[in-house]
Amino acid sequence: MISGKNYIGNKLSAKNTKMYKTFNPKTNTENTISFYEANQEEINEAVLLASNAFDAYKNISNEKKALFLNTIADEIVALDTALIETYCSETGLTEGRALGERGRTVGQLRMFADLVRQGNWVDATIDTAIPDRVPMPKSDLRKMMVPLGPVVVFGASNFPLAYSTAGGDTASALASGCPVIVKSHPMHAATGELVASAINKAAEITGMPNGVFSNLNSSGIEVGVALVQHTGVKAVGFTGSIRGGSALFNLAAQREEPIPVFAEMGSINPVVILPKALAAKNEEWAKTYASSITLGSGQFCTNPGLLLGISSDSLNKFIVHLSDEIEKIAPTCMLHPNIYKAYTTNxxxxxxxxxxxxxxxxxxxVADNHAKQAVTTVDGATFLKNTSLHQEVFGPYSMVVRCENAKELEAVIVALEGQLTGTVIAEENDAENYVEIINALKNRVGRIIYNGVPTGVEVCPSMQHGGPYPASSDSRFSAVGVHAIKRWIRPFSYQDWPNVLLPLELQNENPLQLSRLVNGxxxxxxI
Amino acid sequence: MISGKNYIGNKLSAKNTKMYKTFNPKTNTENTISFYEANQEEINEAVLLASNAFDAYKNISNEKKALFLNTIADEIVALDTALIETYCSETGLTEGRALGERGRTVGQLRMFADLVRQGNWVDATIDTAIPDRVPMPKSDLRKMMVPLGPVVVFGASNFPLAYSTAGGDTASALASGCPVIVKSHPMHAATGELVASAINKAAEITGMPNGVFSNLNSSGIEVGVALVQHTGVKAVGFTGSIRGGSALFNLAAQREEPIPVFAEMGSINPVVILPKALAAKNEEWAKTYASSITLGSGQFCTNPGLLLGISSDSLNKFIVHLSDEIEKIAPTCMLHPNIYKAYTTNxxxxxxxxxxxxxxxxxxxVADNHAKQAVTTVDGATFLKNTSLHQEVFGPYSMVVRCENAKELEAVIVALEGQLTGTVIAEENDAENYVEIINALKNRVGRIIYNGVPTGVEVCPSMQHGGPYPASSDSRFSAVGVHAIKRWIRPFSYQDWPNVLLPLELQNENPLQLSRLVNGxxxxxxI
Known part of the structure; x- marks a missing residue:
């Protein structure tokens, strides 16, 4: 069923002699299937097909694009146990997680199908002509969003479905009218191939142009580098490490024609626990945070890696409670021996x-590749001096910083790099008493949580998943929710264009029944 | 009245010994006032003031921000003849142009004041909690746009008012809640200081925090480089050459924390003249284009520098008519001897x-610094081979490319770099007959015009001013119109935040009466 080959459009291809296998971290053994790494010829073919497919695909009707996305969802579900078993064998994650993530993936595809069918995402804006305006006549101007062109999506190690082959980046790019080339994540190449087969089957069923989707295997960095540097590629989506993301960002910026890179990178997601909350619900928050820190072996970009409090007996008690809770939780299997090793080293x-x-x-x-969770503490002055402590330890680890006072706590926040999230744990008038701390936190994050945990990213229009650099490479966009489509589009204006030659979205008769901004x-x- | 000093917030400052003067191209003599170039200490002071002003300024009410913008407009008008005379003495442009550009500048400020007062630009999006959802409760999430932080604006040589000190970049950044530091254009430093004084007067009258605006003089690249590299600066707006813009783009991308640069750079704005239009309205279009090519000495980023046609007798006639018309028009004064020299050389x-x-x-x-307009022709094959011919000649110059057939014309378009605009001149079913040409053009531009000229950029919501690289550094944004505010903002989510602590835009009671996306x-x- 799994060929180990690349999908160049709808054709399987294996032109390289370089091969690799995936790994089952639970059994600590290699999986059996060999994957053919894509070579330069296959990369060029995939980009050429995508470029050729672009004009046809972007002009396909909203209904048909929505059908394509929904059919991808159907075909992923139809992969059934083969997909779930493959997913588990390549990730060490549980069947429950696999099913949950599949649900999210399918839900995202259907969400973007709805968005495309509804059509308002193009932000149609029309200003009609005023031929008798003085001193100069006013032209008729009509603007809408259009897709950028072929997009490269890098599969994420920690979301083999929801942020990989047919994940949020792919779904939002296809919804916008951009063909997609996936650089498959080497750790779950078989899962990737299964999902790629579902996408290509859906493309065939719904009559999409060949090249609207390709899936390239790669165990190293070469395929990704070649894709980002390819003149035919117009944007990049990435979820992973700061090192990987910023390398791609730099490559893209150095191109003769720079292109946008949307990299979701590292974050330690600071949590500020204010004094009254520490006094009132000490054990409760300790328990909640032990659970958030260890959820999914801590392999989430919103994992709370930094807890900030003001020194007090309550903070000491919180640390004891948190430590007790952490030690009660059974260690779980990480995604891959390399990730386990990196966690242990960091x-x-x-x-x-x-x-x-x-x-x-x-x-x-503990069993092979199972992460031993840990909590450490440090004082604020030491944390401020040693910026290596500001770096993410990807896994079930968190550091509690004991700050001398509110001013030092604020200084710690100001010293942090950009983050995906910040959390405030408060009781009564805590929040009003520490306005400067909260304001400082707001300037560092993309989402701020009150009396909750940063893990568990809701997929909805009001979710912002992205934050100031280096949490993401571009804080002006979200990787989660319908607004993720905004990453792959640009505004385009028609001036004095004949009605019949305009796209349906901008025609006088408003045949798509869109909500449009007409003369304000x-x-x-x-019209 | 003009001190020659920098505005560091609301204080005049002159700490450098390096000085320079502006130049009157009409009289071909230096103007008398000396300007003090900003030094590193002044740069640091301006950025520190802006950073300190940021939290206060972004939280100022919509009404007060709108009042600030309107008061800037009032104070610019109050500068009266002093401003107009200074403008003319530093640019060689006419009083009529000065008045027109002042009108546009003031109009833009008032447009952004209206936008801010109305408030919907924050795109408020709310998904309320579902506490009893299974398997997991849904949090309350509320998202709105927030400003990025201090913005650096580079004054444009060709728009001393509308795209300089209080131009579109400054107006949109101030509207969003970002403090602004202007790197004044050396060619019109006196005009810049006058406008800066109006902004600071308005800030004082309306009680804005000191540091919300600074104006730094600079004759070279050092001040600009230092500003773009400064950690306190969060975004950059620039209008000018590809060389200048891409240098700033690279600097910003290489920072430890990369920041967005919105550079409006060069464009040759291809115009496709289709056969039936050439046959039907040959002289009419020749006359119209002679006028568009020479408008404002060709010193507009939307100047039509490239006319594309298919070889025919009609095209030959068009070239003769265009040449005749061009030679009838009296040459006009360019902005500066350096621009005149660059035009002549290029x-x-x-x-x-x-x-x-x-x-x-x-x-x-002709008189000193007056541009001698010119039209050249070349065949399609030569144009395709010699990419130096694809480069902008900033001034009243245009090249007509005689293509062998439609296919070669399409190849010429595909070979072009990104452009601000593309224009199609057509009659009857011309446009339907050349769909591939028009599709190719759409992929290269930000705005497409039908039977018109690209010069004359309307300021309205449906205007897109920006195009694929290198026309602008980021085709996903517009430098003109209310949507220009989108360059300086990012989405920000509140999760389970208490209603009373939310910004007004997101509170249950909707006190600002915004149009919000609530649960879809x-x-x-x-609520």
Whole structure:
């Protein structure tokens, strides 16, 4: 069923001799199927097909694009247990997680299908002519959003479905009218191939142009680099490390024609626990955070890696409670031995920094590739001095910073790099008493949470998933929710264009019944 | 009245010994006032003031921000003849142009004041909580746009008012809640200081925080480079050459925290003249284009520098008519001797390329710094081979490319870099007969015009001023119209935030009466 080959449009292709296998971290053994890495010829073919498909695909009707997206969702569901078993065998994640993530993936595709069918995402804006205006006549101007062109999507290690082959980036790019070339994540190449087959089947069923989708295998960085540098590629979506994301960002900026890179990168998601909350609900928050820190082995970009409090007996008690809770939770399997090794190394590096105290650790022997969760503490002055402590330890790890006072806590926030999220844990008038801290936090994050946890990213229009650099490469866009489509589009104006030659979205009769801004008024009326 | 000093917030400052003067191209003499170039200390002060002003300024009410913008407009008008005379003395432009550009500048400020007062630009989006959802409760999420932080605006040489000190970039950034630091254009430093004084007077009258605006003088590149590299600066607006804009883009991308640069750069604005239009209205279009090419000495980014036609007798006639018309028009004064010299050099360089034929030139002696307009012709094959002919000649110059057939014309369009505009001149079913040409043109431009000229950029919501690189550094945004505000903002989500602590835009009661997307429905209702 799985060929190990690349999809160049709807054709399987294996022109390279370089091959690799995926790994089952639970059994600690290699999986059996060999994958053919894409070579330069295949990369060029995929980009050429995508470029050729672009004009046809962008002009396909909203109804048909929506049908394509919904059919992808159907075909992913139809993969059934084959997909779920493959997913589990390549990730160490549970069947429950696999089913949940499949649900999210399918839900995103259907959400974008609805968005496309409804059509208002093009932000149609019309200013009609005033031929007798003095001193100069006014032209008729009509603007709408149009797709950028072929998009490259990098599969994410920690979301083999929801942020990989047919994940949020692919779904939003296809919805906008951009062909997609996926650089498959090497850790879950079989899962990727199955999903790619579903996309190509859907493309065939719904009559999409060949090249609207390709899936390229790659174990190293070469395929990704070649794709980002290819003149035919017009934008890039990436979820992963700061190192990987910023390397792609730099490559894209150095092109003769720079292109946008939307990289969702690292974040330690600071949580400020204010004094009254520490006093009132100490154990409750300790329990909640132990659970958030260890959720999915801490392999979420919104994992709370930094807890900030003002030194007090309550904070000391919180650290004890949190440590107790952390030690009660059974370690879970990480995605891959390399991720497990990186976690162990980074954790040990953080733990051995001067002034860092280990508060909770998990010392008993655990199964292969299972992460030993940990909590450390450090004082604010030490944290401010040692910026290596500001870096993400990807996994079930968190550091509690004991700040001397509110001013030092604010200084710690100001010293942080950009973050996806910030959280405030408060009781009564805590929030009003620490306005400067909250304002400082707002300037550092894309989403701010009150009395909750940053993990669990709701897919809805009001979700912002993205934050100031380096949390993401462009804080002006979201990777989650319908507004993720905004990453792949640009405004385009028609001046004095004959009605019959305009796209349906901008024609006088408003045949798509869109809500349009016409001469300053938002309306569905025709002109 | 003009001090020659920098405005560091509301204080005049002159800490540098380096000084320079502006130049009157009409009299071909230096103006008398000396300007003090900003030094590093002043740059740091301006950025620090802007950073400190940011939190206060972004939280000022919509009404007060609108009042600030309107008061800037009032104060600019109050500068009266002093401003108009200074403008003319530094640009060689006419009083009529000065008045027109002042009108546009003031109009833009008032347009953004209306936008801010109305408030819907924040795109308020709310999804309310579903506490009993299974398997997991849904949080309350509320999103709105927030300003990025201090913005640096580079004054444009060709728009001393409308795209400089208080121009479109400054007006849109101030409207969004971003403090602005202007890097004054050295060619019109006195005009810049006058406008800066109006802004600071308005800030004082309306009680804005000091540092919301600064104006730095600079004759070289150092001040601009230091500003773009400064960690306190969060975005950059620029209008000028591809060389200047791409240098700033690269600097910004190489920062530890990369920031967005919105550079409006060069464009040759291809015009496709289709056969039936050539046959039907040959002289009419020749006359119209002679006028568009020479408007404002050709010193507009939308100047039509490239006319494309299919070889025919009609095209030959058009070239003769266009040449005749061009030679009838009296040459006008360019902005500065350096711009005049660059025009002359670039024009001569283009004219002496192999295969290029001079069709119209202006050989009689003209006054100092007055541009001799010119039209050249070349065949399609030569144009395709020699990419130096694809480069902008900033000034009243245009090249007619005689293409062998439609296919070659399409190839010429595909070979072009990104452009601000493309124009199609057509009669009857011309447009339907050349669909591929028009589709190719659409992929290269931000605005497409039918039977008109690209010059004359209307300021309205449906205007797109920006195009694929290198026409602008980011085709996803417009520098003209209310949507220009989108360059300086990012989405920000509140999760489960107490109603009373939310900004007014997102509170249940909808106190600002905004149109909000609430649980998928666009409404002004409260929750």
């Amino acid at each position: 954790k040990e590096n953080a733990e051995t920094q001067q002034g860092v105290v280990i508060a909770a650790s998990f010392e008993t022997k 008024e938002q309306t569905t009326r025709s | 024009k001569e360089n283009a004219e002496t390329q192999q295969g290029v034929v001079i069709a119209a030139s202006f050989e009689t002696k 429905e666009q409404t002004t209702r409260s």
